Amino acid sequence: MTAAISVENLTVRYGEVTALSDVSFKVTPATITGLLGMNGSGKSTLYASVMGLVKPAAGRVRIFGTSNGAARGSNAVAYVPQSESVDWNFPVSVRDVVLMGRYGRMGFSRRPRRADHDAVDAALERVGLTDLASRSIGALSGGQRKRAFVARGIAQDARLLLLDEPFAGVDTGSEATITVLLRELRAEGRTILLSTHDLGGVPELCDDVILLHRHVLFQGPPHEALTPDRLALAFGVRS
């Protein structure tokens, strides 16, 4: 079976800083993989590399066996960035944000058709934001903003969803909504790679775990990843 993501010997540098060093892993289709590592361990850089938004010093990324550019072009991959990297003052409504997920399917005119509006309505419904659709994105809570971006990925109908810290700064209600949704998306055959600091939720949610610290310390099922020794390696503390 072709891997949803295949990363081979990836090294990424920002000037003098080596953010990722010889990173290799595969993500199996229709699974939820948790990407765990302390701040600065390279999680966001890994997302940017998988998307093709940063140029690696070495190594290669494949998405469903194609280049990341081809995967983006065919709407195979959706990316929900970390909240810190989004400009929340940008004057767009929740509906506009979700509609952005359809841009790649609209052609040059960017004029939404019936199918686009229907996909946006369905995605808003799934994340429970129908009533807030005309609100400005900046006026939402952290959890509602995350749900809006997840809805953008759903509207895009991507097979692979890359979620950078979907639970950070999120209230319990939104976390539960997102968790249920991710399980449904997996059941539909979609593949999810999510980074999180919420280790407690990992065994129930994730099929597979990658422990990252500039390179891959470990990849395997949650019960093997979340041992005291391995967590000490990844986070530098005993839990």
Ligand SMILES: Nc1ncnc2c1ncn2[C@@H]1O[C@H](COP(=O)(O)OP(=O)(O)O)[C@@H](O)[C@H]1O
């Ligand atoms: N645009 C950038 N320019 C320079 N250094 C960066 C940049 N982005 C990240 N870094 C550095 O790369 C390392 C990994 O950062 P990052 O990928 O954001 O980790 P994480 O998401 O796990 O916190 C850190 O040392 C960080 O300071």
Ligand SMILES: [Mg+2]
């Ligand atoms: Mg990050």
